[in-house]
Amino acid sequence: MTVRKAWLVAGLAGSGGLGFVVLLMVGTYLVAGSMESGGGGGTVALDGESVPAAYRKSVEDWGNLCPAINPALLAAQLYQESGFNPNARSAADAEGMAQFIPSTWAAHGVDGDGDGKKDVYNPYDAIPSAASYDCKLASYVKDAPGDQTANMLAAYNAGAYAVIKYGGVPPYSETQNYVKTITTLEKSFAKPVTRLQPSQQAAGAIYYAQKKLGTEYLWGGTGTGAEGGRFDCSGLTKAAYDSVHVELPRVANDQYNAGPHPARGELLPGDLVFFSDDLSNSRAIRHVGIYVGGGYMIDAPRPGAVIRFDPVDTPDYFGATRVTSAGAQALPSDGPSTEPPFAPASPSSPASSPSSGETSEASEEPSGSATDAAETPASDTSDESSASGGGSPSGRPGVLGAAGAR
Numbered sequence: 001m002t003v004r005k006a007w008l009v010a011g012l013a014g015s016g017g018l019g020f021v022v023l024l025m026v027g028t029y030l031v032a033g034s035m036e037s038g039g040g041g042g043t044v045a046l047d048g049e050s051v052p053a054a055y056r057k058s059v060e061d062w063g064n065l066c067p068a069i070n071p072a073l074l075a076a077q078l079y080q081e082s083g084f085n086p087n088a089r090s091a092a093d094a095e096g097m098a099q100f101i102p103s104t105w106a107a108h109g110v111d112g113d114g115d116g117k118k119d120v121y122n123p124y125d126a127i128p129s130a131a132s133y134d135c136k137l138a139s140y141v142k143d144a145p146g147d148q149t150a151n152m153l154a155a156y157n158a159g160a161y162a163v164i165k166y167g168g169v170p171p172y173s174e175t176q177n178y179v180k181t182i183t184t185l186e187k188s189f190a191k192p193v194t195r196l197q198p199s200q201q202a203a204g205a206i207y208y209a210q211k212k213l214g215t216e217y218l219w220g221g222t223g224t225g226a227e228g229g230r231f232d233c234s235g236l237t238k239a240a241y242d243s244v245h246v247e248l249p250r251v252a253n254d255q256y257n258a259g260p261h262p263a264r265g266e267l268l269p270g271d272l273v274f275f276s277d278d279l280s281n282s283r284a285i286r287h288v289g290i291y292v293g294g295g296y297m298i299d300a301p302r303p304g305a306v307i308r309f310d311p312v313d314t315p316d317y318f319g320a321t322r323v324t325s326a327g328a329q330a331l332p333s334d335g336p337s338t339e340p341p342f343a344p345a346s347p348s349s350p351a352s353s354p355s356s357g358e359t360s361e362a363s364e365e366p367s368g369s370a371t372d373a374a375e376t377p378a379s380d381t382s383d384e385s386s387a388s389g390g391g392s393p394s395g396r397p398g399v400l401g402a403a404g405a406r
Contacts, residue, residue, distance in 0.1 A: 045191040046071040047261050049319050052084050053280030055097075055123055058112070062131035068138035068152045074131055076185035079257060080332065084283060086123040096120040098130035108133045144168055153179045184330040188257045188321075196262050196322050202270020204244035205323075209236060209290050209298040215307045217300045222250075233288050236300045236307060237272055240290060246328050252288040259327035262320050267312075269293045276318040285318055 051059050059078070063071030081099040082088035094101050100109065100120055109118040112128030119125050138152040140160035146168035155163045158175040169179055199205075212223075218230035223239045231239065234252040241248050248255050256274055267273070271291040278284035289299030291312060300307045 045193075046075060047189055047191045049279075049282055050189045050257070050261065051075050051078075052283055055084060055127060058124055058127045062112070062128045065128075065131045066135035066138055068148050069131060069134045070186075072190035073149065073182065073186045074127070074134070075189040076182050077130060077134075078127065079189070080182060080185060083254075084123075086121055086126065096126045097123045098126040100126070100129065104133075105129070108136065140164075150179050150183070153182055181330045184326045185257065187260055187324075188327050188330075190260070192260050192262070195266060196260055198268050199259075199270045199322055199324070201241065201244040201246050201323065201325070202268065205237075205240040205246075205270055206290060206292055206298070208240040208243040209307070210292075212236060212307045213298065213309075215300075217303055217305050217307070219303055221300075231300045231307065233300045236298075237288050237290055241323060241328070246323060246325050248323070248328050249331050253283050253285040254331060255288055256282050256285055256319070256321055257327070257331055259322045259324040262322050264317070264320070267291050267293075267320055268322070271320045271322050273297050273312045273320045274318040275314065275316045277316060279316070279318055282318070287316075291320065 046056070046060050046063070055078075059075050060071045063069055063074040078084055078097055081094075082097045084097060086097045088097065088099065089095055090099060092101065095105070098120075102120075105118070105120050108129060109120060110125060110129040110132050111118045112126075113122065113124040117125075118129075120129075134152055134156065137155040137160055138148060141151045141155050141163045142148070144151050144163050144167055150169055151163050154169040154175050157178040158170050158172055162170040162172070162175070169176060212229075212231065216228075216230050217232065218227055218235075219232050220235070221227045221230040221232050222235040223229050223231050234248075234250060234255060237252075237255060238248045238250060248258055252274060255272060258272070262268070262271060269292050273289050273291050274282075274285045275287040276282075276285045287299070287301075289297035289310065289312070291297050292309070295311055295313055296309045297312050298307065299310050301310060
């Protein structure tokens, strides 16, 4: 066992009284062998389950429109803007999955599905329009020094003129944060090409969850004194990672995007494991637990049950996330907009579009378990105050121009 594996196992063993958890984790790390070799190298291929199935092909196809973008980056933008909600609206009049404002849509909207209409609420128009606009901005700033994708994202947020003026990402805190947020979220939507590094916070998160074993479940519970220290499933996972200074979103389907996604055979203790009745749609995730090794997790399963060990290999197992501090920090604090989705009725579109809303955790237990702006170089938006966003329904800066929305 390498030094890197030993830190986690020794840390847990030193905590005392963890018997079963330590045995599971030691076994898992020994079986993992060379798990950490190679690191979590970069890739631009889309993770298969990270985007709702109805939109996956469109994101994959249009995400390769120009060298400045890739499918994972495009998915990160759409998630940041609306949580893949085609019917999203913001107080700044930003509309649809990609959160275009009407004037920008009029100039840059694309009839992606060929039905003769450019509909901002049709995801099969909005997705290609987002990609096309990305590439248009990239062409405006192609001669600016620095990273092409970072410059495109900066132009998306602050305007192309600002990128040209400053010779790259301008010195606006919002714009710099936006570039960092999207490029970090990109990793959550990218398919890993090498084995992922273990989470440095895993031991502490598991230790916290283990101390809650036997605690009664409470729907909506976050462990407060007023709630008698009780939790629901995502309340437990959030509190566990809060204890090691990693702030996760409140609900399970947003926690899924807090890092890259290891395959089932590559799970390590501390990974979050997710369950859904719709295995094609990450937004339909309804349950989450903390993997502890040996095929088991600690979870808060359902009303009437207590926090306990449960197996993860059930028919509704959706996937897993290796939580990273950067990935969690990049997520909208309150999650993206969760209005009911719009289902376009175009011939080339799927018959219906999946729900993108937060799912109720009142019945979370895994089924089948053995347990109960200025857009062109023509105008200047160089003043930082003009780069203040807030147009996206997520409450985070929007992705287009100085207005913070497309």
